[in-house]
Amino acid sequence: MPNLIGWRICPGQPEPYGDFAGEGHCLMVEWITSENPVGYEEAVRWMEARVADILAGQASEAIWLLEHPPLYTAGTSANAKDLTDPNRFDVFQTQRGGQYTYHGPGQRVVYVLLDVGKRGRDVRNFVQQLEDWIIQTLAEFNVTGEIRPGRVGVWVTRPDKPLHPSGALAEDKIAAIGIRLRKWISFHGMSINVEPDLEHFSGIVPCGIAEHGVTSLVDLGLPVTLADVDLALRRSFEAVFSEQAAT
Helix, strand or coil, X not given: CCCCEEEEEECXXXXXXXXCCCCCCCCCEEEEECCCCCCHHHHHHHHHHHHHHHHCCCCCEEEEEECCCCEEEECCCCCHHHECCCCCCEEEECCCCCCEEXXXXXXXXXXXXXXXXXXXXXXXXXXXXXXXXXXXXXXXXXXXXEEEXXXXXXXXXXXXXXXXXXXXXXXXXXXXXXXXXXCCEEEEEEEEECCCCXXXXXXXXXXXXXXXXXXXXXXXXXXXXXXXXXXXXXXXXXXXXXXXXXX
């Protein structure tokens, strides 16, 4: 069992609400924070068990905030040639969508276990909500995150870097998204680069996109901590998701 600290919140009620076994008449989302890095396989086992409990009506939806030790994961669309340094870190095959990505200290991983069936039953819209959630979180630090057609994740323009060969402004990826659904319950989720070692991304072609780089909030010159991002995530979650109450 991961080292967890958690609480439940209701839309419109940002403070901790009750205990994990308590009852309420609003959408209950349990927010869970792991203070120490969690191994990838351990995290997957926990998510699998939590999804089963949600489906059985024995647990609420959950948002899990954590870090992983340095590792690479390969999504269902991963291309083996994009793993350029296979001996650098442990590599895990995973059932989430997407290609290769890196996880490690200084990156806020957000595992999203929500009932998409009760939140509109629209996968495309759900992914857009995750994108909006990241964009609104970044906006709290005056960072403009943007979506690019054909490129999964959230991007920032880098006018401080040389122009792209096409003549366009350089763009770096700051957040990744990769989810899986089981009977309309989502798991896996997204990651935001707060202060990871960006050189660790060099062992893969992140998300199969070689012509753009990666960045982080600290790389952008912002003295931001994981705790700062966690608070922004909670505030922006309510703005994006509170209009959809599971019934």
